Amino acid sequence: MQRYNPSEIEPKWQAAWQEQRVNEVDVDASKKKTYTAGMFPYPSGAGMHAGHAFGYTIVDVLARFYRQQGHNVLNPMGWDTFGLPAENYAIKTGTAPAVVTAQNIANFKKQFKRMGMSIDWSREINTSDPEYYRWTQWVFTKLFERGLAYQKESLQWWCPVDKTVLANEQVEGGHCWRCGSLVEKKSMKQWFFKITEYADSLLEEIPALDWPQKIKTAQTNWIGRSVGAEIEFLLEGSDQSITVFSTRPDTIFGATFVVLAPEHPLVKTLGVGDFKESLQEYVANAVKKSEIERTNDTKEKTGVFTGSYAINPATGENVPIWVADYVLGGYGTGAIMAVPAHDERDLAFAEKYRLPVVQVVVPETGTRQENPEFRQSIVAIVRNPHTNTYLSVNWGEKGGSLFIGGGMDDGETAIDTARREIAEETGYTSLKFISQSEAIHHHYFAHSKNVARHIQATPLLFELIDETQNDTALEADEKDQFTIEWLSEDEVLAKINDELHATSYQTLIGGYRHRGEGILVNSGAFDGTSTSDAREQVVDWLEQQGSGRAKTTYKMRDWLISRQRYWGAPIPIIHCADHGAVPVPEDQLPVVLPEIEDFAPKGDGKSALARATDWVNTTCPECGKPAMRETDTMDGYACSSWYLLRYTDPHNAEAAWDPATVNYWNPLEFYVGGDHAVAHLLYVRFWTHVFKDMGLVDFKEPVKKLVYHGYINAEDGTKMSKSKGNVVDPLDVINQGYGADALRTYVLFMGPIELDAAWSSKGIAGIYRFLNRIWTLSQEYLATSDRSFIGNDKAVTIARHKLVRKVTDDIHRLSFNTAISGMMEYVNDLYKLKVDGFSYDVWHDALTTLVQVIAPFAPHMADELWQQLGHEGFVQQALWPSWDDSLIVEDMMTIAIQVQGKLRGQLAISKDTDAEAVKAAALAHENVEKFIGDKKPAKVIYVPGRLVNVVL
């Protein structure tokens, strides 16, 4: 009998696939297409690690599965080759990045092939190949023509070690994403893509994407759309004004001061008298402080008064103007109106600098009712200062524990009402009034009076002076309805559950500040309006006076693409003294990177390209006069923003792609990755949206389903890293003798793909054992000469159909670990069933089916056994097996029997037994009878085919 030897069969089949070009595809309108891809790798010198193997195995299983479904499957691969590691290596060694890159690609490609990836290598692309970046540059010129690429002087993140500008997403916690050094801000002239123009378009499509929620949320937050208003605050004694941005224009009556960011242009002209010096000092300091320091000390807010005042356009009152670094220069207008009563940050600032706080929103509790009756009322809280307890009345079933409440009579003040109600209900009269707060709006239905109520309840706090309790005015039967209790703080929090009463307590004693929606107070004509309604009304009103307008802002900034590095796609721009920035005409593309000797940037903010004078000096495409090339290169993300389109038409020398071809293949059915939540995935979407607007593609969204997988950690549970020496190299695993099939199957068996998992050398051994069992089973079958029928054919057939159903289902929901466990169960079953012998044909079918369903996971063994079982061609060329639900039905079913929801027995009974008979059989079960005893079953529930539950 032949031994299972992956090192022998795997290279054999890999060669056969390549030779017969089984993975190469073309447009075929007659077939259903599936386009799968993993995020293409940066081919580093270290080669692949287990994480690569994981992600690309997911892609390959999907590609192979859909080929077996008869689909025309595009599964390409390419290389994301521009970037810092190759350039840094070049700086160190003098080897041109292109040379190192070619070596790394060769190594990666070898690994992909050895893992049995079914890639169409005829479509291989490489972003640093001039034939590729020629079209990246072409896209740049198109964006430039549409005003979506522009140049601007701005403060930018600068990595002092890598000596390059970084985009916001490349700064992680104040450090460079590549080298980890602390970044700085530097003012430079930079190129940007205007992604902000597509903010709404990108946002709109997010809900419909079949992407993991966490990525969709991350993108939504990143775009950070805020609907609000810009409001003008006139400077006192001047016709200048400060424009603030607020999402809460409804709270404008509570705006008691204005705060400017230190970078705000008006700051230079402000500063009155004595304040001028401290202001200048503060601003100088804030600007010097790096942004990291500013955002790091989140707790303590600092600021200075300018000495000037602005006029609140709603109240007409003067409010002081402050400068503080908790207001960011780059967001909104760089200025805010502070509403300390309803904003945590403003409150912290106001409390520190003793600025006024004016409440303009009161909470609204309960649920709004139809046609409510309106009443003024009170909630009175009485504190006993000696025992530190609070007076409460317990209404038992009728209303739980409450403070004292009641409606105000005509002409009565809130304090009068409270004193009267306290005396009436509890008999306490010796009280000292402490404080009251703004009335809370509360909605409820008074069942006792059968009326809907909307009350405006003023919370009041009293202290008990002496504990003498007078007679209450209540009748005896009224008295019995409740009991008086004194509650400690903890008890109050636990027992006072009524929303109005709990809020009253929080407001008076807990220092509660209302921040959400509510009802306006102290807001002139808007009193009584809900904050949500007022949001629009206030903006309309301000707009009529010319002091405000609705405005939407975004957190997202434009995409900075300039890199002062050599190893990137040159920005195809020529700077002419007369014509400014002129795009390189299409027929002069690509602008090829010149070969140079010294790749190191010299810290002058320019790339090594600037020293390639022959290359830099050129002529203006407009006028032919001497001009200079742009020396910045493009962010690598630009190259990866359109490669999914280029894969479909990779050798097109006339255009970036042929629209018909792209529209056949795209968008992708599956895009697999485990990195880049926002940056790459947002940029691909942005470019595709633009291409749609340009009429270059028929779709807006490039990726139908994003498959986002977790990390594979080292055996000790920590991240794999070269320095710790715990990296698992897929090639090592294969060469140890486990083979690619075991590796592929194992990484998918580790757990659900979205979860992180730790590599286990024991685990892969287990999978190897499983593959070996399949192999052995097949060899035993092939070696059997006795072909007589003995017994378990029906059981084998049922198992086979169940297997196909389960694996098909599980692959569809990307649950590969359970698909594999289903195959294990099947193999275990076959081992048991073979004891009784088998008939030849049934076993041939049983093994053929197994080979077909395991083929996406273990394609080499599958093709080997496929051939041994006497089939033609490759497994992938045969159609996926089908199953017949009616064949899976067994004669007997197992019914669980519960008494009072607890399992008491099991019942094996014929499948076609009717419900009444099943129930009767269940009740007759010995152990069940014991638990029923003399009691009468009140109800017997039968869930067909599953269980019977007897309720007593």
Next chain:
RNA sequence: GCGCGGAUGGUGGAAUUGGUAGACACGAGAGACUUAAAAUCUCUUGACUUCACGGUCGUGCGGGUUCAAGUCCCGCUCUGCGCACCA
């Protein structure tokens, strides 16, 4: 702080629609084969309890809904990740 996940045996995990919790695998234990070991095959394996049949408990904690809850609702704890003064 805000947002999004997660918590199930010794371990990774399964339970897809509320319906027999712990599939499958790892590890552990026992047996068969072997002079022996490895490999392979078979069996056992949540805890407690019982000679056994069986019973009690059990999906982070506390409540609730239901004939029935890992699954639904309310309130917590811990934990991972993302964002983080965005007005």
